[in-house]
Amino acid sequence: MTSSQPIDTQNATATANSNVPLWKQQDAEPFLKIENITKKFGEFTAVDNISLDIYKNELFCLLGGSGSGKSTLLRMLAGFESPTSGRILIDGVDMAGVQPWKRPVNMMFQSYALFPHLSVADNVAFGLKREGASKHEVKKRVAEMLDMVQLGHLGKRKPHQLSGGQRQRVALARSLVKRPKLLLLDEPLGALDKKLREETQFELINIQEELGVTFVVVTHDQEEAMTLSTRIGVMNHGVIVQTDEPHDVYEYPNSRFVAEFIGSVNLFEGKVVEDQPAHVRIDSAEAGGTLFVNHGISCAPEQIVHVALRPEKIKISHNRPDQTENCIQGVIEEIAYMGSLSVFKVRLPSGKEVRVTQPNFTRHMGERFTWEDKVFLSWDEDSSVVLTS
Structure with a gap:
């Protein structure tokens, strides 16, 4: 059945792309474009x-250790450098x-930099008053911003009368x-304790989604x-070494640095003994056997590589599993014992x-393990990734 109605290709494309992130759309224009910046x-x-x-x-998060260049890059975006x-x-x-004051940008500092002699409301109003707003x-x-950060009832207080989390929200407002x-x-x-930091992370996400403002966050905290x-x-020595969604950075790191910097990882050095389009085998003296990974790589014959394997992907047992590869003793x-999970070295x-690592699904552990137990470690063929750099 055909229709005599003309097809609106522009709206059709927009609808088709509505669930696709902008960074995956070929025709999307970046809001912030950084071109060959050196400092x-x-x-x-x-x-x-x-x-x-x-x-x-x-x-967007710029993640890196001290001296990686992330704060310098942020200061250049703000106009301070x-x-x-x-x-x-x-x-x-x-x-x-x-x-800096003429850019469509604002910056929230780690120290919050609140004026101690001004009330919460006056701290938030400071920039608007300087601009001559009525x-x-x-x-x-x-009032709108204080309500958004759930501080509408504390507008008359001074910063020293607030908790760390409340001061953080004043600075955000x-x-x-x-x-x-x-x-x-x-x-x-960075100035908040662990529990409050975890709670505030979700508040920050909700505020960002509600306002639709583009955020660029600098942090050294991988979980954050x-x-x-x-x-x-991910930044290292002044260079962004990988840019990806969180899942891909964790599951598919492009280098040993990223694999080790994001979370915990086991790295097995070995030599490529079979390289096919759909799989690769690595002979690893460290592992004491052959490791099989179900993806191909681009490398030289018998190249030395590393197999990255996250601790939670490994199964541990007293009895040898029914597999010949990806099984070590x-x-x-x-x-x-960490509460939600147990860690074995x-x-x-x-x-x-x-x-x-093993999650503790129930109060009573299934198979019991103790110190000096001889155990078998095994994992699936799609659980690891081969790193050539």
Whole structure:
């Protein structure tokens, strides 16, 4: 059956792409475009030729250790540092020469930088008053933001009368009240304790989704980046070494650095003995056998590679499983009960230590393990990934 109605190809494409993230759409324009940005301090290169596209309404995390260049990159986006070379475009506008206060950007600092002598409401209103907004507009927007961060009843308090989590939300409200197109957050939850940090992460996600503001977050905390972000850019020595969604960064790291930096991982060094399009076999002296991975790689014959295997992918048992590959034997040296999971450190005959984690689904453990037990470790062929760098 055909229709005489003309097809609206533009709307059809938009509908088809509605559930596809912008960074996966070929025709999507990035909201923040970083082109070949380099920043040098004398002979030291803090940021080294980075190019990155971030899209509207993303909550993008720059993740890295101390000295990786993530905060320097954030400061260049804010205008507090000038690039040595390269350029930054926000919503299609080149930021070269644009002063920080003239950019459609606001920044939330780790220290929160609240004015101790001002009330909560006056802290949030400060930027609007400096811009000359009317009293009615200031009052309205401050009230809206305080309600959004659930502090509407604390507007008259001073910062010293608030908890750490409340001060964090005041700083967030102050950063958002001017309605920036882009909000930069430098270690925003670093000053909070673990439980409060976990609770605040979800509050931050909800606020970002409600406002639709693009967030770029700098953090060194892997769990925080995994929880918050739509995508993660992992930084090392001034370079972004991998950009992906959290699941892909964790499950498919592109290097040993990323595999070790994100979560816990076991790495087995070995030599490629069979490389097919659909699978690869690695002879590993460390593992004490042949490792089979059901994906191909691009490498030289007999190249030395590493097989990355997450601890939770490994099965542990007293009896040998019915498989000849991806099965190794060792002795339990350490056991740690962590509540939701148990951690085992198993020593192989090669001396290699393997970390295994098991979830504690019930109060009563099934198969019991103790120190010095001889055990078998096994895993599925799709549980590991081969790393060539």
